[in-house]
Amino acid sequence: MTRPAVRMCARCERTTAEPVLVHEVDAATGPGFNVYACQECADHYPPRRDPYELPGAEPRRSRLTLRVYRVDVDGTVSEERDKVEVLVRGGALPVSLTSAFPPCGCPRCRAR
Incomplete structure (x- = not known):
């Protein structure tokens, strides 16, 4: 049985x-x-895939996009200043840890 x-x-x-x-x-x-x-x-759940299968030839899109922009007093975006895409594959180098994008300095974030 x-x-x-x-x-x-x-x-x-x-x-x-x-x-x-x-x-x-x-x-x-x-x-x-x-x-x-x-x-x-x-x-x-997403469909299972074979872990030994080679990845496709198409480049993968970014998994993380950082945007730096200016905001008006009303809260509307007035100007997009910069955009950084962190790619998983496709030859892109990871973003280096520099002071180019410092952490938020607003009172709410500093209190954490």
Whole structure:
């Protein structure tokens, strides 16, 4: 007699008798583990891809865009001064940590 696979859904945390494998986590040392979801929650996860598959030839878009602009007293943007895109792949170098973009100096951010 075969025992049914019962797993906990990683999204809604309910146990399910019909688990769907949504992600495989590889570990550098020791065994990895699998992440399961129930049938209803499985649609909320992106499709699995082969980790050994080579990335496509198309360049990837930026994952992070920093914009520096001037704001009027009314809160409307009056002038865009600069834009920095941090690319994941595609030959772009990461943004260096310099004082070019200092942290916000407003009273609300300084209080944190």
